[in-house]
Amino acid sequence: MENSEKRNQFERDGFYVFQNILDAETVDSLNTLCDRILSEQDPEHFELHKTTGSMVLIDYLTAYQHRVMSDFITHPNVLGALTKLGFDDPKFGHGRIITKPPHSPPLFWHEDGRFWNDPVSYTTQPIQVFLMYYLVDTTPENGCLRVIPGSHLKRHPLHNQISENHTEDLRTYANPDDPGFSRVDDEIDVPVKAGDLVVGYGSLLHASHANDSDLRRTVLTMWYYPDYVNLPERTQATVATSEKLSPVPPVAEQIPELEALRIEYHGNAEPIEIEWVPKGLK
Numbered sequence: 155m156e157n158s159e160k161r162n163q164f165e166r167d168g169f170y171v172f173q174n175i176l177d178a179e180t181v182d183s184l185n186t187l188c189d190r191i192l193s194e195q196d197p198e199h200f201e202l203h204k205t206t207g208s209m210v211l212i213d214y215l216t217a218y219q220h221r222v223m224s225d226f227i228t229h230p231n232v233l234g235a236l237t238k239l240g241f242d243d244p245k246f247g248h249g250r251i252i253t254k255p256p257h258s259p260p261l262f263w264h265e266d267g268r269f270w271n272d273p274v275s276y277t278t279q280p281i282q283v284f285l286m287y288y289l290v291d292t293t294p295e296n297g298c299l300r301v302i303p304g305s306h307l308k309r310h311p312l313h314n315q316i317s318e319n320h321t322e323d324l325r326t327y328a329n330p331d332d333p334g335f336s337r338v339d340d341e342i343d344v345p346v347k348a349g350d351l352v353v354g355y356g357s358l359l360h361a362s363h364a365n366d367s368d369l370r371r372t373v374l375t376m377w378y379y380p381d382y383v384n385l386p387e388r389t390q391a392t393v394a395t396s397e398k399l400s401p402v403p404p405v406a407e408q409i410p411e412l413e414a415l416r417i418e419y420h421g422n423a424e425p426i427e428i429e430w431v432p433k434g435l436k
């Protein structure tokens with residue numbers, strides 16, 4: 155497929171899947187690192203995040219602590235995939251280790267857009283995209299991703315039914331009958347192989363199936379700003395103030411490939427107030 159077709163599909167559906175972005179060795183190293191970091195979390199962390207499984211932050215500090223992580227964030231295949239979509243100077247914000255233990259509940263419908271006061275959110279120019287890497291092959295049985303294609307630009311009935319926030323009840327699966335856990339006609343499954351990459355608009359409605367398997371299912375959700383350099387200044391200012399990046403290390407300790415992805419804004423534009431609810435979506 156031509157790159158322009160990939161971009162068209164990405165803009166229309168709100169997501170695009172690249173196959174074989176990470177090799178087996180990289181996936182193994184990431185699994186080992188994630189298992190270690192997860193083993194260091196308090197049991198309460200997993201109690202609080204039953205539907206996601208976990209929500210462990212990956213930031214620039216994590217990347218500087220673990221070479222596996224910085225190599226992953228700056229991986230040529232990852233940046234190459236973004237280039238194929240037309241983004242050749244992306245920025246990286248943060249990520250999360252999200253692991254579904256064996257026999258754990260589904261993840262509720264949500265979208266992660268938080269720039270809904272910004273007119274750019276209602277256009278095809280992405281502000282923030284997720285790069286999701288599942289570290290095992292996924293199927294509907296072990297908790298693969300589900301999405302509603304096109305819901306990043308067009309109002310869906312679920313937008314009026316789901317909670318505005320990731321409430322404690324949703325996170326702990328207190329009410330399985332909540333509309334957030336419903337099935338809808340136009341949802342599709344996105345099963346992938348370990349090492350594939352799903353790129354999607356942060357504003358796309360997505361969820362995941364329950365993990366009914368006997369094995370842990372981990373996904374790394376990495377948040378990039380693929381077109382940051384071409385965003386209006388006020389959007390840049392908003393992104394720069396909303397991403398709390400850890401400090402830049404002394405020059406001798408810096409990883410140049412990682413620093414090239416750092417979000418920086420030095421102008422005087424006024425940030426736009428953060429808004430999680432897509433009030434203007436039609």
Ligand SMILES: O=C(O)CCC(=O)C(=O)O
Binds near residue numbers: 206252298362373
């Ligand atoms: O756990 C998953 O499959 C999806 C994770 C997710 O929805 C997110 O990171 O926003």
